[in-house]
Amino acid sequence: MLISHISDLHLGYAQFGLEEREEDVYQCFGEAIDVSIREGAELVILAGDLFHTPRPSGKAVLTLGNALKKLKEKGVPAAFVLGEHDISRTRDVPFGYLFSNLGLAKRLKLEEPVVVGNCAIFGENKARRNDIDGLVARLQECDKVAKQHAGKKVLVLHQGLTDFNKFAGEINAADLPPNFDYYAFGHYHDHLERRFDYLGGLLAYPGSLDLTPSEGIKETKKGFILADLSGSEASTHWIALEQSRPQFSEKLSYQHMATELDRVIKQSIAITARNGKKPVGRLEVVGKDIDSRTIAANLMKLNDFCIHYVWQPVEEGGIAPRAYDSMPADMDAELYRLSAEALGSDELAKFAINEILPLAAEKDAKAALDIAWEAYKSGRFRGK
Ligand SMILES: [Mn+2]
Structure with a gap:
């Protein structure tokens, strides 16, 4: 049984608001589907974040619909x-x-598996932090149902595991039900795979199909997983996507701007020749007494060679940002202190950290804006 495991598609996301970058995401997804078909996948699993926003554009919806068709x-x-x-x-x-509902794909549940060949697939949508206890209880019930199934078992979740990232995770691998042959996860945007002694099989995140806002601009590969469940143990093959837009990050000397820029242009031409796509660039211009207008004027030469670039001046010997030589003893208190300092108000700091930050951490901009708007309308911080 060969399963294609794709996650964090983020269809509709357009880096820098560029149409070409939105198109890149569709092309990467199209490639993942085509390769899955060509390699003989018998099931395609989409492990969450199909769309970048809960109200996706027509094009994003159509792209997913066409792929499923x-x-x-x-x-x-x-x-x-x-x-x-x-x-x-x-x-x-x-x-x-x-x-x-249209019968183009199955929505996974924990109570009852989707059965394909000899394989039973269970899964559930992302559980929020306040529902993790509930999720763990439901997973234990799911394990009992899974045990009754004689063939292979797959569990699909869109959760962060603390085992990979202490801060971004919501659940521990030890809380997962043990009777599965493959744990097809989504949420983390890096490709991660690990075996846990107490779990029945391999646990994997394929990573996102393209670079997303939290990842910055960097040279990286994106892809998806073909998981072979025909042997006694699941084996995986991570497939890098050729449609990925190349991205690079470079340091330039302000003093030797012209020669440095020639180097970056040559590099961009080589990247474009290799990939068939012009790269996205991030440039740090390092020097003394930097005149941003000079940089901007020089960098305009890059317009023909990069699809987009961002840059930042770095003043040598400038005032270093505040550095901590050790972790503050009370991290939460330090966070409040810095917020109050920045916002000039204790109450605003509490509002930002207790009400806005949790939503922002979940990337729910709409809910965060609703709360800010409500606070404004009710005059909660008037005169503060
Ligand atoms: Mn995601």
Whole structure:
């Protein structure tokens, strides 16, 4: 049984608001689907964050619909769970359900598996932090149902594991049900794979299909996983996507700007020749008495060679940002102190940290804005 495991598609996301970058994401997804079909995948799993926003654009919806239709025509079933990006905080039905309701893909559940060949697939949408206890309880129940199934078992979740990232995780691998052959995860945007002694099989994140806002601009590979469950143990093959837009990050000397720029242009031409796509660049210009206008005027030469670039002057011997030589004893208190200092008000700092930050951490800009708007309308901080 060969399973294609794709996650964090973020269809509709456009880096720098560029149409070409939105198109890149669609092309990467199209490539992942085509390679899955070509390699003979018998099931495609989409492990959450199908869309970048809960109210995706027509083009994003159509791209997913067309891909699922193609899979259906080729006789390859698809199944999905949703991530936090797919789910609105208001009581709306997620867009993703359109595709399960139309019979183009199966929505995964923990109570009852989707069965393909000898394989039973269980899964659930992203659980929020305040529902993690509930999720752990539901997973234990799921384990009992899974045990009754004689063939291979796969669990699909869109959660961060603390085992990989102490701060970004919500759940521990030790809380997962043990009776599964493959744990197909989504949420982390890096490709990660690990075996845990107490789990029945390999746990993997394929990573996102393209670079997303939190990752910055860097040279990196993006891809998806083909998981082979025909042996006694799952084996994985991570496939890098050729449609990925190349990105680079470079340091330039302000003093030797012209020669340095020639170097970056040559490099960009070589990258474009290799990849068929002009790169995205990030440039740090390091020097003394930097005149930003000089840099901007010089960098304009890059317009023909990069699809987009961002740059930042770095003044040599400038005032260093405040550095800590050890971790503050009370991190939360330090966070409040810095926020109050920046915002000039204790109350605003509490508002930002207790009410806005949790939503922002979940990347729920809409809910964060709603709360800010409510506070403004009710005059909560008037005169503060
Ligand atoms: Mn994501």
